[in-house]
Amino acid sequence: MSNQPSNQSGATRRKDKAAALTEICSVRLGQSMYGVPISHILEIVGQARPQPVPLAPGFVGGLVHYRGDVLTAVSLRHLLKMPSREGTQDILVLEAPGGYFGLLVDSVGEVLTLSSSEFEANPSTLDEARRDIIAGAYKLQNALLIMLDPERLDPVRLGVAEAA
Amino acid sequence: MDELTREFLIESQEGLDRMERCLTDLEERPDDAALIADIFRSVHTIKGTTGFLGFKRLEKLAHTGENLLGMVREGKLEATPPIITGLLELMDILRAILKNIEADGSEGESSNDGTIIANLEQLQSPAKAPQAKEADSAHAESIQAHAVGKQAGSAETGGAAVAEPPVASAPAPAAPVSSVTSAPPASAPPSKPSAAAAPATGPEGPEAEAGRTKAASTTSAAESTLRVDVALLNRMMNLVGELVLTRNQVLQATSADPKMTLLSRRLDMVTADLRESVMRARMQPVSNVFSKMPRMVRDLAQMLHRRVRLQMEGQETELDKSLLEAIKDPLTHAIRNSLDHGIEPPDVREANGKDPEGTLRLRALQEGSHVIIEVSDDGAGIGVERVRAKAIERGLISADRAALLSERELLQLIFLPGFSTAAAVTNVSGRGVGMDVVRTNVEKIGGKVEIDSRAGKGTTLRLRIPLTLAIIPALIVRSLQQSFALPQGALSELVHVSPEQATTTIEWIEDAPLYRLRGKLLPLVFLERLLMPVGSEATRDRDSFIAVLDADGRRFGLVVDGLADPEEIVVKPLSSALKGIGLYSGATVLGNGDLALILDPGSIAMKAGVAMTGEEEAARATEDEVADIDNKGAEFLLVEAAGRKAAVPLGDVLRIEQMPVKRVEYVGIRPVINFDGQLLPVDDTAGVLAAAQGDPEAPIVVVVCREGRRHVGIAVSHVLDVATGAELVEAGTSLRTDGVTLLKDSVTEIVNLGGIADLPVESDVENQWNPVEALQ
Numbered sequence: 055m056s057n058q059p060s061n062q063s064g065a066t067r068r069k070d071k072a073a074a075l076t077e078i079c080s081v082r083l084g085q086s087m088y089g090v091p092i093s094h095i096l097e098i099v100g101q102a103r104p105q106p107v108p109l110a111p112g113f114v115g116g117l118v119h120y121r122g123d124v125l126t127a128v129s130l131r132h133l134l135k136m137p138s139r140e141g142t143q144d145i146l147v148l149e150a151p152g153g154y155f156g157l158l159v160d161s162v163g164e165v166l167t168l169s170s171s172e173f174e175a176n177p178s179t180l181d182e183a184r185r186d187i188i189a190g191a192y193k194l195q196n197a198l199l200i201m202l203d204p205e206r207l208d209p210v211r212l213g214v215a216e217a218a
Numbered sequence: 219m220d221e222l223t224r225e226f227l228i229e230s231q232e233g234l235d236r237m238e239r240c241l242t243d244l245e246e247r248p249d250d251a252a253l254i255a256d257i258f259r260s261v262h263t264i265k266g267t268t269g270f271l272g273f274k275r276l277e278k279l280a281h282t283g284e285n286l287l288g289m290v291r292e293g294k295l296e297a298t299p300p301i302i303t304g305l306l307e308l309m310d311i312l313r314a315i316l317k318n319i320e321a322d323g324s325e326g327e328s329s330n331d332g333t334i335i336a337n338l339e340q341l342q343s344p345a346k347a348p349q350a351k352e353a354d355s356a357h358a359e360s361i362q363a364h365a366v367g368k369q370a371g372s373a374e375t376g377g378a379a380v381a382e383p384p385v386a387s388a389p390a391p392a393a394p395v396s397s398v399t400s401a402p403p404a405s406a407p408p409s410k411p412s413a414a415a416a417p418a419t420g421p422e423g424p425e426a427e428a429g430r431t432k433a434a435s436t437t438s439a440a441e442s443t444l445r446v447d448v449a450l451l452n453r454m455m456n457l458v459g460e461l462v463l464t465r466n467q468v469l470q471a472t473s474a475d476p477k478m479t480l481l482s483r484r485l486d487m488v489t490a491d492l493r494e495s496v497m498r499a500r501m502q503p504v505s506n507v508f509s510k511m512p513r514m515v516r517d518l519a520q521m522l523h524r525r526v527r528l529q530m531e532g533q534e535t536e537l538d539k540s541l542l543e544a545i546k547d548p549l550t551h552a553i554r555n556s557l558d559h560g561i562e563p564p565d566v567r568e569a570n571g572k573d574p575e576g577t578l579r580l581r582a583l584q585e586g587s588h589v590i591i592e593v594s595d596d597g598a599g600i601g602v603e604r605v606r607a608k609a610i611e612r613g614l615i616s617a618d619r620a621a622l623l624s625e626r627e628l629l630q631l632i633f634l635p636g637f638s639t640a641a642a643v644t645n646v647s648g649r650g651v652g653m654d655v656v657r658t659n660v661e662k663i664g665g666k667v668e669i670d671s672r673a674g675k676g677t678t679l680r681l682r683i684p685l686t687l688a689i690i691p692a693l694i695v696r697s698l699q700q701s702f703a704l705p706q707g708a709l710s711e712l713v714h715v716s717p718e719q720a721t722t723t724i725e726w727i728e729d730a731p732l733y734r735l736r737g738k739l740l741p742l743v744f745l746e747r748l749l750m751p752v753g754s755e756a757t758r759d760r761d762s763f764i765a766v767l768d769a770d771g772r773r774f775g776l777v778v779d780g781l782a783d784p785e786e787i788v789v790k791p792l793s794s795a796l797k798g799i800g801l802y803s804g805a806t807v808l809g810n811g812d813l814a815l816i817l818d819p820g821s822i823a824m825k826a827g828v829a830m831t832g833e834e835e836a837a838r839a840t841e842d843e844v845a846d847i848d849n850k851g852a853e854f855l856l857v858e859a860a861g862r863k864a865a866v867p868l869g870d871v872l873r874i875e876q877m878p879v880k881r882v883e884y885v886g887i888r889p890v891i892n893f894d895g896q897l898l899p900v901d902d903t904a905g906v907l908a909a910a911q912g913d914p915e916a917p918i919v920v921v922v923c924r925e926g927r928r929h930v931g932i933a934v935s936h937v938l939d940v941a942t943g944a945e946l947v948e949a950g951t952s953l954r955t956d957g958v959t960l961l962k963d964s965v966t967e968i969v970n971l972g973g974i975a976d977l978p979v980e981s982d983v984e985n986q987w988n989p990v991e992a993l994q
Contacts, residue, residue: 105813108698108749109799117805117813121460124805124813126793213795
């Protein structure tokens with residue numbers, strides 16, 4: 055296929071209607087379904103119990119042990135202003151310019167292959183805070199898959215944003 | 219750059235390093251054929267390869283050097299100081315060319331190659347050689363007589379034998395201003411001026427022999443080694459860490475299955491060995507850094523007109539490669555300081571009744587999980603009054619405050635940025651960068667710098683470096699239902715406070731909690747409240763532990779809920795998003811797979827605001843310690859048992875436990891205490907237990923001590939104090955008494971730990987095997 059996504063990170067925000075296919079991992083948070091492009095995911099760690107970090111900024115869900123390294127896990131619930139949840143959570147290990155980090159979600163669902171023709175950018179009515187981390191949405195048959203922008207979830211970036 | 223050239227550069231650098239080492243040694247033992255052969259080999263190898271790679275300039279220079287060395291090797295020439303100086307110069311220029319090749323692939327412009335070659339050729343001519351030698355020995359004598367004054371004049375005499383005196387080598391044909399001796403210092407040449415003039419008469423025999431055998435063994439070692447990328451070693455280290463954790467989980471999961479036990483034990487041992495080996499692979503002997511020093515000391519001594527004997531000890535002590543790199547600069551600074559400010563010029567030394575040749579000692583030794591590197595000189599020492607005046611002059615401290623400082627505190631001022639007592643700024647030091655750089659560099663790698671100086675006697679600078687950066691010993695503490703790691707380096711003692719004691723022993727000045735530690739008030743920081751400012755309670759109805767910490771001179775007690783075992787932890791860096799909190803220096807994975815944040819005692823002290831109040835307290839505490847050390851007597855724990863006082867050697871005391879007398883149980887008639895399955899025999903010769911028998915709740919104190927490999931307890935009524943014992947001798951015979959010491963002016967009996975009867979135990983081998991504990 056000639057029009058494969060050339061720039062993978064930008065793939066989710068493409069506005070053109072060319073029918074490029076992207077593999078997306080779906081995750082569940084409360085009642086909603088969110089998507090993360092699979093190209094950014096290094097590994098999925100199930101049933102993890104992140105270690106809380108006292109005095110850390112609110113978006114930090116804790117620390118997790120991943121292959122001999124200690125990763126900072128970002129709480130998606132906090133970013134989306136949802137109440138925090140007891141018990142174990144699944145973690146997506148994502149790659150960022152400054153290293154790896156974890157994304158805490160309630161549970162990881164299946165991997166979907168979606169066409170970019172089904173993608174639409176954020177509506178103008180979306181509030182500022184959420185617009186910052188949401189890239190847009192894929193229209194599924196009976197629901198919307200809200201796309202997250204992994205690069206904007208990087209704790210280093212969030213830390214800078216929080217400080218500002 | 220192609221692989222071949224790179225390989226050549228590395229090899230040549232190593233060759234030159236070896237050559238430098240050998241040349242300075244050669245000055246000491248000019249007749250050592252093995253040394254000469256070694257130097258010859260290095261130059262020869264460089265020459266051979268350069269010809270092959272087409273580096274003409276290098277080849278020509280190396281060739282001249284080889285010719286000269288060839289004659290020395292065949293015994294036609296003696297390795298006189300001018301020859302050695304010539305060869306050292308050659309080496310410097312070879313190094314410069316290698317650097318050029320590394321930078322841009324070319325050999326660079328030849329500037330004074332001609333003069334160097336001419337000089338070396340001149341030195342070869344046997345007719346001229348004796349002349350040069352004569353001039354030199356005359357020169358050596360002139361140095362003895364008038365120290366530095368004659369140097370310029372005699373340099374001319376030496377230079378006259380050379381057709382074209384090279385500009386770069388003006389002070390060249392100097393006598394061996396510095397002579398180098400390796401440990402042990404006892405075998406150093408007698409410190410008479412004649413020893414310096416004729417170094418050949420120095421260490422002959424066993425030491426020279428040892429040098430030869432060592433040279434032989436290094437060559438064979440070179441053949442069995444392999445260059446490995448450090449990044450690969452780092453990766454291996456990480457993977458081994460991961461394996462250790464997986465192993466721990468396997469051990470826990472399989473502990474119930476007897477068939478798996480054997481397998482998992484095997485896994486356990488292999489993992490332990492592997493971890494050890496990978497760590498070892500990163501270790502290098504400190505001689506890698508020390509070996510650069512003789513040349514530096516030699517050059518500096520010439521430049522500063524000092525006469526210095528360098529002694530080096532403990533070169534085989536090993537340190538992690540990255541740490542070794544990190545101490546290179548601080549060490550260089552320290553040595554420069556010693557030569558410039560410490561060791562006086564020979565005439566001054568003589569006038570003060572000292573040996574005109576100063577001694578600079580470099581010593582490395584391992585002490586527990588630290589390597590200590592000492593730079594000591596027998597120079598002028600640091601004049602505290604000058605330090606005080608200089609600090610005020612430079613505006614580093616106000617005059618009022620300076621007047622209040624103790625001698626020890628004044629010494630610490632030299633670590634402030636911008637401090638220098640040198641009257642004149644020299645090339646070597648005195649620019650006010652130096653000691654603060656030493657301290658920052660050493661602290662950056664988790665080390666400490668201590669300085670000790672006696673005016674007129676000398677200065678000792680002690681660098682305490684952790685063995686590895688990655689692994690530190692830490693105590694695991696609990697707070698907020700979570701584990702935290704507390705680096706052992708800052709920890710000085712632990713105090714247990716039971717819930718019923720908490721209300722009385724923790725005192726308050728307004729809302730500042732304090733603990734009375736041996737009569738002094740210690741500021742307390744509640745970890746829980748520090749980490750969770752809202753929601754934690756002020757009153758405590760459970761056990762607490764006070765970890766007495768000493769961080770950067772700030773002394774305070776950190777109150778935690780519980781203690782777990784000490785562990786060797788692998789430090790993992792935190793994301794920059796968390797560095798802003800400041801209280802944590804990293805995170806680690808514990809043996810049970812849990813994560814723990816590593817607490818940074820210094821930042822905790824700052825955040826809690828104990829900085830200023832704690833400072834003087836700490837200074838006083840350290841002063842007390844110093845005073846004790848000065849007394850040189852052994853320290854004892856003074857206890858009272860059933861009305862009588864007794865002493866327990868402090869070095870043997872592990873901890874002090876307070877408990878109700880009912881905790882003591884009996885095996886036959888022998889009192890024992892059961893600590894979670896570990897049985898401790900208790901000594902009750904004083905009858906403390908018997909006296910307390912009526913009331914099972916009566917509190918007793920048990921001093922837990924180390925005796926050989928076992929632990930024993932001593933039942934006492936109270937612990938009174940720690941004091942230094944003084945020696946007692948038997949009247950008439952003047953023989954030292956045994957089992958008794960003078961403590962606080964009263965004769966006190968020392969408890970005989972060896973006399974406590976053994977518990978019945980199984981054979982030794984069974985007891986030794988405890989891999990899980992040994993590892994984690």
